[in-house]
Amino acid sequence: MGSKYTKRYTEEFKRDAIALVDSSGKTVTAVARELGISSESLRGWYRRAEAAPGEGAPGELTSAEREELRRLRRESREQQQTIEILKKATAFFVKESDR
Known part of the structure; x- marks a missing residue:
């Protein structure tokens, strides 16, 4: 499915990275750079987490x-x-x- 170079991150790591964005006041790109991950990956996780608290927008x-x-x-x-x-x-x- 994914390439052999695709990294898999645990749900715990994703939650911690999202929490770091929220608590640090830094941009998603800055936090991603510090963690050594793709800023697009972190941005996607962050968007999904924003939609998930009440578990999504109507219809999702x-x-x-x-x-x-x-x-x-x-x-x-x-x-x-x-x-x-x-x-x-x-x-x-x-x-x-x-x-």
């Missing part, structure tokens, strides 16, 4: 809701596949019983 899904939606869509897809298999099996056994 929270991260928990997005995860649940992904899970439900996956389950739905699996159930649709199961239904198709069962339909085919039913048709097969109906034909076999007519012989």
